Amino acid sequence: MQMSKESRKKESLLRNSGFQTILGxxxxxxxxxxxxxxxxxxxxxxxxxxAIVAILKNFLYYPSAxxxxxxxxxxxxxxxxxxxxxxxxxxxxxxxxFNIGAAGxxxxxxxxxxxxxxxxxxxxxxxxxxxxxxxxxxxGISGAxxxxxxxxxxxxxxxxxxxxxxxxxxxxxxxxxxxTPYTKPLKSVNKSALLPNIGLDQVFSKNExxxxxxxxxVVMAVIVxxxxxKTKFGFELKATGMNKNAAKYCGMREKRxxxxxxxIAGGLAGFGAAIFYLTGIEQWMVQQTSVPAMGFxxxxxxxxxxxxxxxxxxxSYFIQHITSGGTYVDKTMYCTQISDLISAFIIYLCGFVLxxxxxxxxxxxxxEEKNN
Amino acid sequence: xxxxxxxxxxxxxxxxxxxxxxxxxxxxxxxxxGLEGIMVVGALGGALTMKYLPAGTAAVLIIxxxxxxxVLVGMIFSLLLGVAAIKFNADQTLVGTALNLLGPAAAxxxxxxxxxxxxxxxxxxxxxxxxxxxxxxxxxxRFEFNWFMLIAFLVLVASYVILYKTRFGLRLxxxxxxxxxxxxxxxxxxxxxxxxxxxxxxxxxxxGLVYITAGVSExxxxxxxxxxxxxxxxxxxxxxxxxxNIGLAALLFGLFRALSNVYTGFDALVALKLPSTVYNxxxxxxxxxxxxxxxxxxxxxxxEGIPYDKGQR
Numbered sequence: 001m002q003m004s005k006e007s008r009k010k011e012s013l014l015r016n017s018g019f020q021t022i023l024g025x026x027x028x029x030x031x032x033x034x035x036x037x038x039x040x041x042x043x044x045x046x047x048x049x050x051a052i053v054a055i056l057k058n059f060l061y062y063p064s065a066x067x068x069x070x071x072x073x074x075x076x077x078x079x080x081x082x083x084x085x086x087x088x089x090x091x092x093x094x095x096x097x098f099n100i101g102a103a104g105x106x107x108x109x110x111x112x113x114x115x116x117x118x119x120x121x122x123x124x125x126x127x128x129x130x131x132x133x134x135x136x137x138x139x140g141i142s143g144a145x146x147x148x149x150x151x152x153x154x155x156x157x158x159x160x161x162x163x164x165x166x167x168x169x170x171x172x173x174x175x176x177x178x179x180t181p182y183t184k185p186l187k188s189v190n191k192s193a194l195l196p197n198i199g200l201d202q203v204f205s206k207n208e209x210x211x212x213x214x215x216x217x218v219v220m221a222v223i224v225x226x227x228x229x230k231t232k233f234g235f236e237l238k239a240t241g242m243n244k245n246a247a248k249y250c251g252m253r254e255k256r257x258x259x260x261x262x263x264i265a266g267g268l269a270g271f272g273a274a275i276f277y278l279t280g281i282e283q284w285m286v287q288q289t290s291v292p293a294m295g296f297x298x299x300x301x302x303x304x305x306x307x308x309x310x311x312x313x314x315x316s317y318f319i320q321h322i323t324s325g326g327t328y329v330d331k332t333m334y335c336t337q338i339s340d341l342i343s344a345f346i347i348y349l350c351g352f353v354l355x356x357x358x359x360x361x362x363x364x365x366x367x368e369e370k371n372n
Numbered sequence: 373x374x375x376x377x378x379x380x381x382x383x384x385x386x387x388x389x390x391x392x393x394x395x396x397x398x399x400x401x402x403x404x405x406g407l408e409g410i411m412v413v414g415a416l417g418g419a420l421t422m423k424y425l426p427a428g429t430a431a432v433l434i435i436x437x438x439x440x441x442x443v444l445v446g447m448i449f450s451l452l453l454g455v456a457a458i459k460f461n462a463d464q465t466l467v468g469t470a471l472n473l474l475g476p477a478a479a480x481x482x483x484x485x486x487x488x489x490x491x492x493x494x495x496x497x498x499x500x501x502x503x504x505x506x507x508x509x510x511x512x513x514r515f516e517f518n519w520f521m522l523i524a525f526l527v528l529v530a531s532y533v534i535l536y537k538t539r540f541g542l543r544l545x546x547x548x549x550x551x552x553x554x555x556x557x558x559x560x561x562x563x564x565x566x567x568x569x570x571x572x573x574x575x576x577x578x579x580g581l582v583y584i585t586a587g588v589s590e591x592x593x594x595x596x597x598x599x600x601x602x603x604x605x606x607x608x609x610x611x612x613x614x615x616x617n618i619g620l621a622a623l624l625f626g627l628f629r630a631l632s633n634v635y636t637g638f639d640a641l642v643a644l645k646l647p648s649t650v651y652n653x654x655x656x657x658x659x660x661x662x663x664x665x666x667x668x669x670x671x672x673x674x675x676e677g678i679p680y681d682k683g684q685r
Contacts, residue, residue, distance in 0.1 A: 043485040151667040158602040159656040335484040340477040348470035351462030
């Protein structure tokens with residue numbers, strides 16, 4: 001009764017589901033970093049503080065503003081690919097599917113765009129289209145298996161991750177350099193396959209890897225948000241995810257929706273592969289024995305962002321920021337994988353966000369009761 | 373041919389152990405997708421024990437200690453899933469995935485820290501255990517018998533007995549089928565689920581140990597266990613959550629996995645001139661095909677993946 005106006009306002013903010021999600025994500029980050037710090041302390045107490053600061057500083061490690069801007073650009077390019085992977089995961093998640101295959105879809109996307117670029121000498125838009133379509137196809141396989149044969153999408157995705165990795169290694173061996181296990185650099189073989197910079201490279205102190213891929217990824221995030229939240233199509237997909245049978249009863253084609261979801265999810269991951277590898281920032285190593293971490297980090301980013309496409313923009317940047325930051329730790333004491341460990345902890349903690357919300361609401365209820 | 377049988381049996385042992393782990397967890401109602409990560413940490417526990425055991429230790433003692441280490445580490449790690457899924461109603465797929473990322477990352481960080489502490493220039497994530505590993509192997513003629521083959525077989529028999537012939541096993545299954553009903557007759561669903569998850573941790577950890585000692589004498593932890601945890605889940609589904617069928621499924625999958633190691637010994641296969649990558653892909657392709665045929669009439673425990681809430685009806 002005597003609650004002041006201000007405290008009531010605060011109360012309603014705490015009740016807000018979106019605010020609770022943000023609070024939960026921040027807690028995940030803080031606890032994740034703390035655990036990382038403790039691990040560093042256990043390994044070597046001497047440099048732990050410095051190492052965690054290095055991880056958090058990332059490109060700020062460079063004293064000169066120009067160098068820092070340049071490496072900010074590189075982090076952003078990587079983050080844009082990560083954003084696409086996390087969009088892939090969260091799009092499927094909204095429809096009740098766990099797309100752990102984003103990693104594999106990303107890999108086949110890499111295979112397609114590099115082969116089209118190096119092997120067939122195609123321009124960038126063709127390479128990009130090839131990456132998107134191939135990855136969408138692979139995603140579609142998991143979707144079709146789920147829809148028609150009830151195969152658990154997590155397991156089929158994992159199997160496809162490995163099959164995809166081996167196939168891509170085989171395919172890209174055709175376009176690798178003679179003396180190294182790396183694919184030929186796009187820059188020297190086929191310049192037309194490189195994404196246009198449209199002046200963005202100048203913004204980031206001549207970082208040639210910053211291309212239209214960066215704004216395109218953000219646009220994609222907005223499109224995904226609009227499709228999921230503002231269109232009938234998105235509503236139908238989400239309804240299918242909530243209850244397949246109810247959706248069918250309402251006249252939605254639930255099988256088609258499941259397949260379509262995985263096709264779109266795959267396409268998003270493939271797009272991520274294209275905007276990363278078509279900048280020429282990295283060459284593919286054809287003897288790789290494990291799927292690149294990009295797709296799995298996408299899971300972290302998706303959940304840390306509260307499975308909201310716009311939240312994913314921020315969370316993808318954060319995950320990439322600490323992943324890149326990991327390369328600046330003192331390597332005589334620690335290894336770069338400490339960042340992977342931190343992001344793994346963050347995903348684990350994201351599992352508790354729902355419980356946190358329930359607990360917070362119960363706590364607020366109790367307090368209200370007391371005050372009344 | 374002997375080599376093929378040997379590899380088939382050892383890989384089948386891995387799959388049987390891990391798949392049975394998954395089977396116990398799912399029968400109790402918790403989906404354990406984190407088996408891959410559990411395998412890695414279990415393997416790490418075993419590998420480090422082998423590395424640090426003094427050279428003169430008796431073979432029996434090595435076997436017991438190393439197995440104990442793997443099992444214990446696996447169980448502790450699986451508690452991460454257990455607590456999150458049972459106590460905090462977390463999404464089991466999400467937490468399982470987190471374990472899969474956490475396991476290899478933790479292993480690499482730890483091994484690298486150990487290696488760097490030994491010598492600053494050593495940045496590899498490899499643990500060598502060549503000497504201690506010999507304790508597990510018994511040469512019978514040209515056949516390398518591995519004690520793990522026997523252990524896997526015994527675990528298989530024990531699992532069958534436990535799941536179908538004991539009070540504990542039947543109660544465990546009840547918790548995965550209809551936890552409310554189980555609770556109404558006085559079974560503590562939470563306890564049973566913890567038991568299921570812990571058993572899966574123990575068997576997963578052991579499976580990881582078997583995997584890294586199959587054939588090689590050092591392990592690079594950056595590679596994890598190459599999707600074996602998931603292959604084991606496929607074996608479990610193919611075996612329809614029943615121990616005996618799981619054993620047979622594991623033999624089949626083990627055979628295909630073994631082919632990629634030894635196909636060069638068969639003139640007929642070499643004559644096909646397939647690239648070795650094809651053989652590497654084979655187990656994954658086969659498991660996809662198999663899943664297509666068996667998933668339709670799935671006999672998965674009905675309540676798996678759903679957090680148990682006492683208040684819900």
